[in-house]
Amino acid sequence: MAIKMVAVDLDGTLLTSGNYISSETQKTLQEASNKGIKIVLASGRPLSGVVDYAKQLGLDGADQYAVVFNGAVIQAINGDVLMSQEMDYRDFNLMLRLQRLSHVNLHFETTECFWTLDRDLSVQMQINAALTNNELRVRDRKEIPQDFTFNKVGFTCDRSSDQIEKLWQTIPDWAFQSYDIVRSLDNCIELNAIGASKGNALMNLASRLNLRANEVMIFGDQGNDLSMFENPGFYKVAMGNAIEDIKDRADYVTDDNDHNGIAKALKKLVL
Known part of the structure; x- marks a missing residue:
């Protein structure tokens, strides 16, 4: 599977129920990053709630990105704004x-x-x-x-x-x-x-990075991840703790966020 970008939701996906990244998940995502796969954190949080976890994964600077505010903003980890959709x-x-x-x-x-x-x-x-x-x-x-x-x-x-x-x-x-x-x-x-969603933002970012939709893998668990799971091109991985609407749209269902679901899927499908 020629995956070049992996987009990962935070709460209930990357983070355990204790709000930390497990050592196994961290190690596996860093291995993927070291192999040239772009790791993108995609969250409903603002960048301030994402940046520490990104840096824990070794993601920093102007060439590492996060999709924040449920896709209303794409930012580099250093704070640079690539795209912003606002209300007035x-x-x-x-x-x-x-x-x-x-x-x-x-x-x-x-x-x-x-x-x-x-x-x-x-x-x-x-x-x-x-x-x-x-x-x-x-x-x-x-x-x-x-x-x-x-x-x-x-x-x-x-x-x-x-x-x-x-x-x-x-x-x-x-x-x-x-x-x-x-x-x-x-x-x-x-x-x-309207139109501000994780799915649309990831397509925007993939285009900026000259990637096709079928080169993107996404992980999620909740309603604000549905837009990613509605993209027919993405390879879609649902967490074991995901809501049924997410699991129904997934290509693969992995273990839950407290049992290294991301790491297990990446090892089986990508690494």
Whole structure:
């Protein structure tokens, strides 16, 4: 199999449930990289939540890349932006309309920090900021300038709440037609500009690197990975802990993220 690029989701895929890269997975990805295979981390996180793991894998500089914000941004590990899809103040106001459909937190993600108008923050929102080494700025609506732009939106609630499910069931058709919306966790909905997805971003990056779709292997487990699994050209590997929609679209199902699923698949299929 002539794989030249391997794209790897982070949470639930590269990272164990303890939020670290296992030694076996690290060793195997470094072996692939040393053989000239481009390793790309593809995450819903901003670069600040990706860069330390990239450097742990030996990926650094202007010629190593990450797909972040669920595909809204492609960045080099040194921070250079290759592609960015943003939303604006009109979208900001529409997100506030959606928030009123249930009792959820809403935050706006940029390459610099997270912004929210909410004073009472869900544990999930605080976890998202902490895991990505991000500043969380709480502001009043009047403090948000009309030239405000952002790359991704997150709706969250605490795990004991049913409010994300309520929001998911009541999001109007116009929103699904205007934005890319995914249910990334039971208590989290993520929203991007239409067309901003991991799958599209990886095709963009592959084109920049003069690679064909059938030279790309992808690993994922959750709803925000579906766009990668819908690309007919990619070789698609689902983690053992993946949701059924991911497994149904996969070419191969490997072990879960706590049992070196990435390493096992690469050794069997590529190395």
